[in-house]
Amino acid sequence: MSRAIALHVCCGPCASACVPRLVADRREVTMVFANSNIDTAEEFERRRAAAAALAEHDGVDFEVVPYDHAEWLKEVAAGFEGEPERGARCARCFRYSLRKVAEFAAARGIGSFTTSLTVSPHKVSRDVFAAGHDAGDGFAEIDFKKSGGFQRSVARSKELGLYRQSYCGCEFSRNGCLSK
Secondary structure (H helix, E strand, O other), X not given: OOOEEEEEOOOHHHHHHHHHHHHHOOOEXXXXXXXXXXXXXXXXXXXXXXXXXXXXXXXXXXEXXXXXXXXXXXXXXXXXXXXXXXXXXXXXXXXXHHHHHHHHHHHOOOOOEEEHHHHOOOOOHHHHHHHHHHHOOOEOOOOOOHHHHHHHHHHHHHHHOOOOOOOOOOXXXXXXXXXX
16 A cells, blocks of 8 residues: 555645644645635745745655635635535535545555644534545544544644744635634
8 A cells, every 4th residue: 555645735834733743644745735725826826835845854855736816716605605614515615626626646656645723623524524525535534633633733833933823724714714
């Protein structure tokens, strides 16, 4: 069995608790930054830079799925703009981003993928898992918030000086998403 895994990275701080856990499990990690949900190119770049810095620090591969917020608005948000956080728009967003990572993994012969989204206490892991299974074959259910994962992500991101954002990413979450 291949030990390679593609880790969907929502941001550097969340991934800061996930990468060491996967490495400790002897996984060959490729961090995949797939976040067209982020509302501006500037915010996308700030989060990308933090994730890239983490990948360099931890010695793992890092890839970026091209940013296309217009496509995300059309495929995910259209008709769901008024949904509350943790509602149908979020589930659609999880599927969209995880599908991009599943496609990336399949194209490179990486047999499994997972996501850093589950480290956040503001994300319901079972909803993320459902989206992961819908996104493609090979989704690995890992609840990174267990065993103090979120607390580790906060401490480690501070230690590494990683940019920590105050909203989930899309323009609709600015007023409804709790700070990470």
